Amino acid sequence: MKKIIFSGIITLFLAACGGNNNAEKNQQSAPATSDKESTGGNPSYDANRGEGKFTKVDVSPSLDVAKATAGENIYKVKCSSCHKLTDEKLVGPGWKGVTSRHSPEWIMNFATNPDEMLNKDPKAQAMLELCLVRMPNQNLSDDDARNIYEFMRKNDGVK
Amino acid sequence: MKYTKLNLSLIALAICLLVGANSCKPKNEGNAVTGDAAAKAYVPPGKYDEFYNFVSGGFSGQLSVYGLPSGRLLRVIPVFSVDPEKGYGYSEETKPMLNTSHGFVPWDDLHHTELSQTNGEIDGRWLFVNANNTPRVARLDLKTFRTAEIIELPNSAGNHSSPFITENTEYVVAGTRFSVPPDNANGDVPINSYRKNFKGSISFIKVDKNTGNMDIAFQLRCPGVDFDLSHAGKGKSNGWFFFSCYNTEQANTLLEVNASQRDKDFIMAVNWKKAEEYLKQGKGKKETVKYVHNLYDEKTHTASSETKTEVTVLDTKDLKDICYFIPCPKSPHGCDVDPTGEYIVGSGKLAALIPVFSFDKVMKAIADKDYIGDYDGIPVIKYESALYGEVKKPGLGPLHTEFDGKGNAITTMFVSSEIVKWNIKDLKVIDRQPTYYSPGHLCIPGGDTKKPNSKYVIVYNKITKDRYLPTGPELAQAAQIFDITGDKMQLILDFPTIGEPHYAQAVSADLIKNNSVKFFKLEDNLNPYVSKGEAETKVVRKDKRVDIYITAIRSHFAPDNIEGIKMGDEVYWHVTNLEQDWDVPHGFAIKGALNGELLVMPGETQTLKWSPEKPGMYPFYCTDFCSALHQEMQGYVRVSPAGSNTPLLFSTGKNLPPKDSTSINP
Numbered sequence: 001m002k003k004i005i006f007s008g009i010i011t012l013f014l015a016a017c018g019g020n021n022n023a024e025k026n027q028q029s030a031p032a033t034s035d036k037e038s039t040g041g042n043p044s045y046d047a048n049r050g051e052g053k054f055t056k057v058d059v060s061p062s063l064d065v066a067k068a069t070a071g072e073n074i075y076k077v078k079c080s081s082c083h084k085l086t087d088e089k090l091v092g093p094g095w096k097g098v099t100s101r102h103s104p105e106w107i108m109n110f111a112t113n114p115d116e117m118l119n120k121d122p123k124a125q126a127m128l129e130l131c132l133v134r135m136p137n138q139n140l141s142d143d144d145a146r147n148i149y150e151f152m153r154k155n156d157g158v159k
Numbered sequence: 160m161k162y163t164k165l166n167l168s169l170i171a172l173a174i175c176l177l178v179g180a181n182s183c184k185p186k187n188e189g190n191a192v193t194g195d196a197a198a199k200a201y202v203p204p205g206k207y208d209e210f211y212n213f214v215s216g217g218f219s220g221q222l223s224v225y226g227l228p229s230g231r232l233l234r235v236i237p238v239f240s241v242d243p244e245k246g247y248g249y250s251e252e253t254k255p256m257l258n259t260s261h262g263f264v265p266w267d268d269l270h271h272t273e274l275s276q277t278n279g280e281i282d283g284r285w286l287f288v289n290a291n292n293t294p295r296v297a298r299l300d301l302k303t304f305r306t307a308e309i310i311e312l313p314n315s316a317g318n319h320s321s322p323f324i325t326e327n328t329e330y331v332v333a334g335t336r337f338s339v340p341p342d343n344a345n346g347d348v349p350i351n352s353y354r355k356n357f358k359g360s361i362s363f364i365k366v367d368k369n370t371g372n373m374d375i376a377f378q379l380r381c382p383g384v385d386f387d388l389s390h391a392g393k394g395k396s397n398g399w400f401f402f403s404c405y406n407t408e409q410a411n412t413l414l415e416v417n418a419s420q421r422d423k424d425f426i427m428a429v430n431w432k433k434a435e436e437y438l439k440q441g442k443g444k445k446e447t448v449k450y451v452h453n454l455y456d457e458k459t460h461t462a463s464s465e466t467k468t469e470v471t472v473l474d475t476k477d478l479k480d481i482c483y484f485i486p487c488p489k490s491p492h493g494c495d496v497d498p499t500g501e502y503i504v505g506s507g508k509l510a511a512l513i514p515v516f517s518f519d520k521v522m523k524a525i526a527d528k529d530y531i532g533d534y535d536g537i538p539v540i541k542y543e544s545a546l547y548g549e550v551k552k553p554g555l556g557p558l559h560t561e562f563d564g565k566g567n568a569i570t571t572m573f574v575s576s577e578i579v580k581w582n583i584k585d586l587k588v589i590d591r592q593p594t595y596y597s598p599g600h601l602c603i604p605g606g607d608t609k610k611p612n613s614k615y616v617i618v619y620n621k622i623t624k625d626r627y628l629p630t631g632p633e634l635a636q637a638a639q640i641f642d643i644t645g646d647k648m649q650l651i652l653d654f655p656t657i658g659e660p661h662y663a664q665a666v667s668a669d670l671i672k673n674n675s676v677k678f679f680k681l682e683d684n685l686n687p688y689v690s691k692g693e694a695e696t697k698v699v700r701k702d703k704r705v706d707i708y709i710t711a712i713r714s715h716f717a718p719d720n721i722e723g724i725k726m727g728d729e730v731y732w733h734v735t736n737l738e739q740d741w742d743v744p745h746g747f748a749i750k751g752a753l754n755g756e757l758l759v760m761p762g763e764t765q766t767l768k769w770s771p772e773k774p775g776m777y778p779f780y781c782t783d784f785c786s787a788l789h790q791e792m793q794g795y796v797r798v799s800p801a802g803s804n805t806p807l808l809f810s811t812g813k814n815l816p817p818k819d820s821t822s823i824n825p
Binding site: 076077078080081082090091132133134136137138139 | 692693
């Protein structure tokens with residue numbers, strides 16, 4: 001019963017937040033009535049990569065310390081309100097192990113393009129059902145996203 | 160079933176009768192609105208309007224922004240009054256904006272609007288507005304749609320002929336409606352010593368062309384009359400300014416009668432380039448006065464208020480060749496200059512004609528010294544020598560004129576309740592349409608610039624009466640939009656407005672919408688009390704002052720449990736909104752706060768001062784629906800008696816085990 005009520009809330013919420021037909025650049029494109037929009041059944045959608053500008057991220061086996069430090073500074077300002085560095089869920093999921101759950105492209109696309117991903121991506125939508133708060137667009141630059149990814153790697157034990 | 164059908168046909172019959180009866184009445188709204196009117200004002204859901212309309216909020220002290228042609232209210236920008244919807248005048252950061260030399264003034268009267276111009280065309284950077292009661296001029300930033308700056312005017316009272324600008328926004332002017340004894344003179348004099356002791360004052364406020372920052376360059380000391388409205392020359396008449404004035408009788412009581420004695424009052428022509436020369440030559444006198452200058456800093460999200468103590472005055476009695484009076488029939492109100500800069504239209508509100516003056520003829524009359532005498536040392540030009548011609552029988556009570564850029568002018572007629580379109584060259588009336596009721600100002604996009612964009616005229620009526628559903632004795636004011644692309648002006652929409660709109664400006668949305676700020680960058684936030692991330696949140700006690708550095712993000716506050724506040728403390732809540740996306744403000748409200756609430760934009764820090772009035776538990780929460788868990792965005796602050804030893808504690812999400820004995824441990 002609770003679950004039904006919750007999915008009702010989600011549908012309402014998505015419908016309420018989705019629409020704004022005007023802006024060309026609008027990141028919250030169409031309302032995500034998930035049946036219509038979900039790409040789960042769309043074979044051309046790359047669920048590993050997600051939706052966004054990142055198609056191929058080069059990651060070296062060892063840690064780029066400068067990037068990880070820059071990423072940690074952004075984390076403190078823009079991410080730490082909702083994400084712990086352990087596996088404990090706060091508002092959003094804890095970051096421990098995130099780099100093994102998702103590809104770097106998927107993480108960086110989700111971080112920079114959350115609205116479109118939440119409208120389309122099956123894994124993002126599954127997380128929204130658990131967390132119930134749409135991840136805010138924190139207007140990260142491409143470099144910000146890459147640095148945060150490096151910090152996530154550090155958090156996951158890459159040396 | 161049959162019965163229902165019968166009922167329906169009776170209703171239909173009744174409707175037909177009603178419509179039929181209505182169509183017999185002349186001039187009602189039913190036949191004033193024709194055919195495709197609805198389609199012309201229709202903007203489909205989700206589509207943008209073509210124009211922004213910046214409309215004075217009159218006695219509300221605020222500025223309203225509408226979309227045209229839909230007439231939809233897009234925003235109310237607080238300027239000269241506190242605004243609970245935005246926290247303006249309530250947050251510690253915005254309070255200094257309403258500071259004056261008299262102290263904090265919570266409510267003023269905003270009259271006129273003027274968009275900044277470059278080369279006589281609207282440039283979409285700033286909007287200037289005036290406070291009429293406690294004389295001030297404000298500059299609004301059209302990137303943030305916020306009040307950026309307010310400057311007070313010394314030696315002034317009733318700042319009515321303001322804030323009109325020169326064609327490159329070099330100056331904003333502010334002329335006094337009330338003449339008064341100057342600030343550095345003794346004002347404790349008999350009121351009927353008006354002629355001896357009362358002076359008019361016109362301030363020329365310099366505008367920095369890069370920052371927009373305002374500074375009073377000089378004031379003109381003028382004869383004691385009532386200055387009413389003004390407009391700058393443009394093109395050929397750039398370098399001149401024109402002010403209408405009434406009460407040249409210099410009455411100090413029952414002006415309704417006593418200031419309506421003369422057949423003609425004046426339009427004062429001001430050669431401001433000449434005034435600049437005198438200023439450079441050091442001919443101004445410095446006077447000791449007191450006025451404030453308030454600036455809002457977008458980086459610190461904080462306003463500052465500075466008191467200034469000196470102004471330079473040029474006395475028009477001693478310094479020749481600055482001012483000239485042009486006789487203008489019957490207490491002129493509107494003073495409007497056509498797009499070419501050649502024609503100056505004075506609207507004598509008690510006159511049955513509209514005089515149109517020629518700039519070339521005024522210049523020739525000055526060169527030939529074609530004067531009929533002087534008024535308080537200022538030459539008075541012969542009426543006929545300045546006049547281009549008169550619009551005969553235009554209607555009753557002409558007030559304001561705007562221009563369509565196609566050689567025509569449109570004038571509002573207050574008494575006969577209509578707008579009248581006339582040709583500037585031949586002075587013949589082309590069209591007249593009723594308005595509902597008694598129009599004051601009117602606005603054509605760019606209608607007082609070199610380049611009007613003449614698709615619509617919007618008329619701001621002074622009387623509403625029966626236009627909308629009754630709402631008790633107090634009614635919204637009625638604005639009306641006319642399509643002016645055809646031969647006949649066509650009424651297409653009524654829309655209600657806030658306060659009482661005086662002047663308005665309109666401009667193509669393309670000039671402004673793409674520059675609109677969507678959020679403030681956290682990296683750029685220089686508020687001294689910012690928390691850049693939850694790691695920086697804290698509660699700091701210094702004696703009785705407690706600073707709470709708190710953040711808001713969907714959907715929690717950090718910290719949200721605070722203990723150790725004591726009676727007698729002065730608590731400052733510094734709320735930083737950590738969101739970095741468009742349209743995600745958070746609100747902040749705490750029970751019993753006498754200082755109101757906050758609304759905090761993404762990336763911004765705002766401060767609420769709070770002095771708890773008794774010990775106890777005080778909940779606080781977010782007032783602006785922010786997410787599915789908005790209702791969970793709440794916290795508690797515990798207030799203990801003065802002198803108690805409750806330790807200062809603050810946390811979020813620590814989930815300490817409940818202390819009370821009735822709780823069930825999970």
